[in-house]
Amino acid sequence: MSSALRSYQEINEKIKKGKAVVVTAEEIIELIDKNGIEKTAREVDVVTTGTFGAMCSSGAMINIGHTKPRMKISEAYLNGVMAYGGLAAVDLYIGATQVAKDDPLNKIYPGEFKYGGGHVIQDLVSGKDILLEAYGYGTDDYPRKKLLTWINIKDLNQAYLFNPRNAYQNYNVAVNCSDKIIYTYLGVLLPHLGNAGFSSAGQLSPLLNDPYYRVIGVGTKIFLGGGVGYVAWQGTQHDPSVERNDKGIPRGGAGTLAVIGDMKGMDPNWLWGLSIRGYGCSLAVGLGVPIPILDEETLQYCAVRDQDIEAPIIDYSNAYPNGTGEILGYVNYAELRSGKIYHAGKEIPTSPISSYSRAREICSILKKWIQNGDFTLTQPTFVLPSTDSGVRFRNLAERPYNNTNGVRR
Amino acid sequence: MVSTKKVVLHFPREAAERPVVCELALRFGLTFNILRASISPHHEGLMVLEIIGENAKNEEGLKYLQEKGVEIQPLSQDIKKNDQLCIDCGSCLGVCPTTALYMDKASYQVKFEESKCIACELCVLACPTRAMEALF
Numbered sequence: 181m182s183s184a185l186r187s188y189q190e191i192n193e194k195i196k197k198g199k200a201v202v203v204t205a206e207e208i209i210e211l212i213d214k215n216g217i218e219k220t221a222r223e224v225d226v227v228t229t230g231t232f233g234a235m236c237s238s239g240a241m242i243n244i245g246h247t248k249p250r251m252k253i254s255e256a257y258l259n260g261v262m263a264y265g266g267l268a269a270v271d272l273y274i275g276a277t278q279v280a281k282d283d284p285l286n287k288i289y290p291g292e293f294k295y296g297g298g299h300v301i302q303d304l305v306s307g308k309d310i311l312l313e314a315y316g317y318g319t320d321d322y323p324r325k326k327l328l329t330w331i332n333i334k335d336l337n338q339a340y341l342f343n344p345r346n347a348y349q350n351y352n353v354a355v356n357c358s359d360k361i362i363y364t365y366l367g368v369l370l371p372h373l374g375n376a377g378f379s380s381a382g383q384l385s386p387l388l389n390d391p392y393y394r395v396i397g398v399g400t401k402i403f404l405g406g407g408v409g410y411v412a413w414q415g416t417q418h419d420p421s422v423e424r425n426d427k428g429i430p431r432g433g434a435g436t437l438a439v440i441g442d443m444k445g446m447d448p449n450w451l452w453g454l455s456i457r458g459y460g461c462s463l464a465v466g467l468g469v470p471i472p473i474l475d476e477e478t479l480q481y482c483a484v485r486d487q488d489i490e491a492p493i494i495d496y497s498n499a500y501p502n503g504t505g506e507i508l509g510y511v512n513y514a515e516l517r518s519g520k521i522y523h524a525g526k527e528i529p530t531s532p533i534s535s536y537s538r539a540r541e542i543c544s545i546l547k548k549w550i551q552n553g554d555f556t557l558t559q560p561t562f563v564l565p566s567t568d569s570g571v572r573f574r575n576l577a578e579r580p581y582n583n584t585n586g587v588r589r
Numbered sequence: 590m591v592s593t594k595k596v597v598l599h600f601p602r603e604a605a606e607r608p609v610v611c612e613l614a615l616r617f618g619l620t621f622n623i624l625r626a627s628i629s630p631h632h633e634g635l636m637v638l639e640i641i642g643e644n645a646k647n648e649e650g651l652k653y654l655q656e657k658g659v660e661i662q663p664l665s666q667d668i669k670k671n672d673q674l675c676i677d678c679g680s681c682l683g684v685c686p687t688t689a690l691y692m693d694k695a696s697y698q699v700k701f702e703e704s705k706c707i708a709c710e711l712c713v714l715a716c717p718t719r720a721m722e723a724l725f
Contacts, residue, residue: 234678234717290714367680367683368684368714370684374683374684375683454717457714462717519692528683530682531679531682531683532679532682532692535677535678537677537697538676538677540697
């Protein structure tokens with residue numbers, strides 16, 4: 181561990197005085213090239229990172245306030261999209277991938293998935309009125325059974341995003357080895373390695389700038405959907421055990437973040453409902469994390485560049501859906517971002533899915549917030565499980581139910 | 590002067606019955622490349638055509654088609670990119686066969702060069718925000 185250069189308190193005092201030196205994850209690369217690690221670490225207080233892409237494990241918690249007479253909602257729809265009501269009376273959770281109840285899904289293949297939870301979230305944040313249709317079974321204390329009303333974010337008691345898995349640290353590169361077109365969450369994939377989909381902001385991505393989760397942890401204050409949020413927990417499928425290269429960068433999807441933030445301060449420009457052909461609905465989330473340069477080692481990791489980050493090429497026509505674990509090869513993000521990669525003697529055009537220009541914009545906005553003294557840094561209560569934690573991702577070991585080895589409940 | 594023109598031909602039911610496009614070659618000596626076609630007897634049809642030939646012959650050929658009841662539209666009017674809806678993700682890039690959709694290397698924004706578009710509509714399938722629209 182390199183010796184400490186500054187504390188969170190010292191950084192925050194500089195931020196409040198408008199004197200903090202803040203640079204983006206892209207600018208830091210040039211700066212290190214020019215001045216070296218040691219000098220740059222002495223000069224720079226904070227590096228801002230960012231990402232903007234489809235993050236299916238996202239959703240919003242809302243409380244609509246009590247009706248008269250009272251109602252315990254057990255079934256609810258927001259603009260026709262089912263929201264989960266298995267909580268207290270008027271708490272609802274709407275998930276990004278929930279599709280409108282009258283959607284034909286993939287019955288007309290490939291489905292269009294025109295409207296879903298992600299779109300509801302974008303519309304809510306836009307300040308649009310949302311139609312709530314709700315049902316309850318009626319109890320002595322909550323007798324009402326039906327409700328049909330417009331709601332608006334400004335009237336809700338609480339509306340916060342609570343995303344169980346965002347900001348994936350690295351990800352797969354999807355290709356299609358079959359002889360027919362396929363529709364995946366990594367885009368439309370043309371047959372015979374016709375194109376490749378990938379989804380990471382690479383050198384700008386938060387967890388790729390802190391690969392061992394030394395500074396990002398529970399309580400870290402972040403940019404979320406154009407507003408302020410916090411890291412709430414390790415994200416689902418958080419997997420620090422993934423194989424790493426000599427720079428410590430995982431060679432595939434590894435760490436993840438569960439994040440939370442007040443939707444009333446968010447901006448629909450940074451939360452986009454998505455209709456992914458043949459796959460379903462989702463939400464593109466804008467997320468940015470400030471990295472305090474506490475020591476040289478922290479900065480060393482922020483020096484990460486696209487060519488240092490490798491991602492596995494996976495066949496989404498077979499290896500992915502069937503979980504065979506087969507990897508066709510590795511490519512780095514400099515190659516991916518160049519517009520084409522080479523595999524099996526073939527030139528394959530690439531589709532990024534995650535927006536680099538918007539990730540860059542998030543880095544700049546967060547930088548401005550910090551420079552203006554509007555955004556101070558929080559020290560995490562504890563950091564995320566790292567490589568020494570023993571935490572690893574497991575697939576389901578199915579135990580089929582055969583009706584003889586237990587009582588059916 | 591030889592020029593290349595991309596047009597969308599709309600065939601009303603009557604015109605779909607008769608062989609007219611081949612006349613572009615036979616009567617006017619034009620070369621053409623069918624980029625896409627959906628024409629069946631008794632139905633309205635659509636064809637996207639790239640026509641290569643002398644300017645004057647090009648004009649005559651198109652006039653002939655119009656006389657035969659075929660409506661003609663320049664291709665560039667038919668695939669639109671709505672910049673308000675585009676989030677510059679790039680989902681459309683890998684599927685675009687002519688690189689009409691491309692990533693600007695400085696800004697990393699998605700740009701659309703209409704003249705290169707052959708209206709295959711793969712971008713319409715690939716776009717998750719429905720920023721790409723076909724107006725056929």
